[in-house]
Amino acid sequence: NAGVTQTPKFRILKIGQSMTLQCAQDMNHNYMYWYRQDPGMGLKLIYYSVGAGITDKGEVPNGYNVSRSTTEDFPLRLELAAPSQTSVYFCASSHRVDTEAFFGQGTRLTVV
């Protein structure tokens, strides 16, 4: 079982560049989440989705965009990368709101 797959695992971006962090889950989960984790800190919710076609902002959405055209995929877009976006990004999914969320292995992003 693949679970939640994130790509790439590592990326270095220059200031002002754009990129898309990919997240795919094969568990037919409705709920999907994007978090960022700064060094030595907890997880902050960026965006989440309760189903295909529905997305909503979390705690720290500025500088990011998401889409949810299918149940399986939930890409996170950075349009103009800034050093403040240097972080580890985690994608997660869950079947229902009151069941455990499964996490991917993370994408480590450095903006220089």
Add this chain to the structure above:
Amino acid sequence: GESVGLHLPTLSVQEGDNSIINCAYSNSASDYFIWYKQESGKGPQFIIDIRSNMDKRQGQRVTVLLNKTVKHLSLQIAATQPGDSAVYFCAENMRAAGNKLTFGGGTRVLVKP
């Protein structure tokens, strides 16, 4: 290695002792809570969950206690083992707030041999 947990509170525990990790959650209307374990370089892993209509739930070597009066959650690990060394996070979900799963601050657990 990873820097997860460098700035988080640390709990040092002797191997074989019991550990108690505490978490204060933010919203009295939250109705579902989860404890996650995060090892260095990995994503969070589910440990145990509890719904707001319960005040205690037990798993294998772990117990979660929920005190809704003071909005407090705790995770008890029995007979702590070296493999329990990690950062532990609590998370809460509230349907009325749009089903956002939000995380509290974590606690780093160091198990001493």
